[in-house]
Amino acid sequence: MRELLSELRDWHTAGTPFALATVVAVRGSAPRGPGAAMAVHADGRVAGSVSGGCVESDVCEVAAEVLSTGVPRLRSYGISDDEAFGVGLTCGGTIDVLVQPCVSTADRHRLCELADLVAAGESVAVATVVAPAGAAGSRRLVLADRVSGSLGDEGLDAAVTDDARGLLAQGATAENRYGAHGERRMQDVTVFVQSFAPAPRMLVFGAIEHAAATARIGSFLGYRVTVCDARPAFATRQRFPTADEVVRAWPHAYLASTEVDARTVVCVLTHDPKFDVPLLVAALRTPAAYIGVMGSRRTHADRIARLREAGVDEEGLARLASPVGLDLGARTPEETAVSIAAEIVRHRWGGTGRPLSELTGAIHRTRRNGA
Structure with missing residues (x-):
């Protein structure tokens, strides 16, 4: 998503809504890895890619729905023999794509904050709730010495912040699972953590x-x-x-x-x-x-x-x-x-x-x- 941040800041400045689709999990072979992103403007413009062309058309349709309802959606794309001519990945893998609306000022402000931090060379991790559906899209920015935003629960915030800082130190991206209040070894809440470390x-x-x-x-x-x-x-x-x-x-x-x-x-x-x-x-x-x-x-x-x-x-x-x-x-x-x-x-x-x-x-x- 790093390559999209400047353009997304411009969209925010123009005050127009858009949807952001992010690959949050990959199983098997896939054209792009976790963190690949595509933004869909309210007027239909597209920036970025989540699969190199295999599923982008469907993601645009989901993005239009998300912009209309304001409700994030998690969509899985794979392929099997009986759907070989439908929407899917011809490479045989499966990807999960979280499509989030960026409609409110708060939504867009968080992305602009991320863009500014990355442009300044800061190391920052973005933790986003993927599931359950009711909490999907909640976002928290985690830096070495401070945080911004909340995932909706103090215990979950604390657990995710610790893990995000560990991933950030490695420059790694991962999907982790927690209890509703941040408990380990539970799987009530799925959180996708994407690291934006300075360029090597x-x-x-x-x-x-x-x-x-x-x-x-x-x-x-x-x-x-x-x-x-x-x-x-x-x-x-x-x-x-x-x-x-x-x-x-x-x-x-x-x-x-x-x-x-x-x-x-x-x-x-x-x-x-x-x-x-x-x-x-x-x-x-x-x-x-x-x-x-x-x-x-x-x-x-x-x-x-x-x-x-x-x-x-x-x-x-x-x-x-x-x-x-x-x-x-x-x-x-x-x-x-x-x-x-x-x-x-x-x-x-x-x-x-x-x-x-x-x-x-x-x-x-x-x-x-x-x-």
């Missing part, structure tokens, strides 16, 4: 043409991209217009001074030992999810020897994706950036990197790590 970081070291392409694709993937190089002639805003930051500093010194967490990806594209070795020694001391290093196999072998001399152990060396990228036969900087991005995605979700046509089983995987 991509740190690109080495202001070369490959870095420009990698920065562009990093931004496309939703990373907050920083390009760092010690050479003033190379580390310029003109060369990296899509990067969030361009830093002129020795790479290892900058890395030691900046925030790196378990979602950060590091791409070392300098392939120069005087930069690479101290930088990689510093990078391996961080919890970075991915550390990719460019260079030929000869460069890689020399780099590994230098890192061993610098005291890096085998466990540390095993963390390096070196030479960086998947074997796509890439030649140009742009193709190489695709190769690097593909390896980051594979690392994040635990994919094989092989063609799907050669595999069987589930296509979509649960998150393996924070990359």
